[in-house]
Amino acid sequence: MSTAGLVAQAGFALLSVLWFAFAVAGYRAVRRGRHAEHREWMVRVFALTLAGVTLRVLIPLLTLLLLPLLEPVYGGDEELYFVEIYQALTWLCWVPNLIAAEWFLGRYRTTRSSRWTSSRS
Template sequence: MTATLQKPRTTTKKWWQRPWIGPLGLLAIAFIAFSVPPYLTGDRSQSRVQQPDYAWHYPLLVVHVLFASVAMITCVFQIWPWFRQRHPQAHRRMGRIYVFGGVLPAGVLALTIGMVTPFGPAAFASGIVMAPLWLFFTVAGYRMARQRRFVDHRRWMIRSFALTMSIITNRLWAIVFGIAVGPQLETTFHGDLKLMVYSISGATTWLGWVIPLLIAEWWLQRPEMARRKARSVAGGAG
């Protein structure tokens, strides 16, 4: 069966009429500027994730951080409608970098190092669910583009984008939970710092990617929800 050609939606909006793209790009750059430098030193003690039981964990973590940074920067351009429409060839080339030089290696490494996370079973479960989904969404989006099914390509890549950027929301949740739960160390956690860290990490790793993915799904379902509402209104009026 031949795949049906799907054309992406076009827009007449100028680049400055997308007020979210600038802040998103700055946020990605700021996050990378803060997060990556400690991993460029080769000093294991500066790693924000310490796993001394496995010597291979640190070098794989460093490589994961670098590939994930490539994914973050390129995906900002990939979801920018003005760039996508005005520079389609650059969009395709950068898309390949996003897939093969960003998500795929970063996702495989995320799954590998996630198997030995030092942050407890909840963080472990989150990692082994999130990483395969990240890989699946990205590969599905790439396949749709290769088949010229651009509407489906866009939908899968929005899901991929949500998981790519979820590391930022993960860190934001960590701040929120650290402030909220920190004072309970001697009460709720009976002075057990490791238990508190496990609890915070488990909550933030799940919320960090589940909420962005739910928002992405809501965004993708808006047209269908609007059509159902319109049909319901029309049916009621009839």
Template sequence: MTYTVSKQPAAKTTWLDRPWIVPLLLVVVAFLAFSVPPYLTLDPAQSRLRPPDHNAVYYPALVAHVLFGTVAMTTACFQIWPAFRARYRRGHRITGRIYVFAGALPAGLLGLYIGWHTAAGPSVRVANLVGSALWLTVTLTGLRLARQRRYGEHRRWMARSFALSMSIVLSRVVDVVATIVLTPQVDTTFRGSEDLMRYSAASIGVWLSPLLLLLLTDWLLERRKPRQAATARSEP
């Protein structure tokens, strides 16, 4: 006597299964609507970052970095959206290629140049260089794993790439908080230098934001492991 096991149809994934996707999209849209327009004017005077003196390449590189970063942030939201990934496999692959080749890689490479030539001091310089190098590394690792069809590992590394692409948003929030906290110390800790205080606040933002998001991402990935293992054991 033989028994057959009928495989249950996979449950459909909807955006309601991941309700955080809508707030995430709203945050990204709001951030880009605030941050990008000044650079579309191509006027260096509108830049939110002070260009270094006697460097004609910095501002065009910064504008390109912002535009490529916009592509990366936009497409990244669709990459981590489970419902989009499950329903539109071809769309997932297309947006993934756009994220890598028209977003993260060029933005990361330009970030190395911008980070090296920043006028915000050595701490911000090192943080930008480390952050850009990490972004390039985890993105290329995720791309390599996808081409090897190691999709589980691919998703983990691209989750880290997503975290680094979004660190700029958290960095701006941390920068504001750090500025508020440090402002009363201008006359003491910073000996009357507001520029030094602002550079210190910026340094806190660019160091702390990617670290926090990477830690949060890996914590969430580790939490998913038991559920994934249980699902694998239950499959016939």
């Protein structure tokens, strides 16, 4: 639930659905003995869990960085200014985290597979 409108509600709703789906996928993987797959799902869950931390870091940062726009763009309307920043933050608090996790996993897989092939040669 968010009072910042449909955009914010959609951002948080998708975050919740993905977090639960990734956690279930990780649980299923570990139950099947697929520990490497489980580890990857848990990296994704961790990235999504950090959304709360990222949100709290970005709120004051973006509010201050975009302060020069308060008068010219928002006509001094502080509530509209904050709502629009918050709507963006509902996505910015988790999407970059997930992208970073996928980048890490891709890099980790490449490093692991190159070690595997070079040690078997």
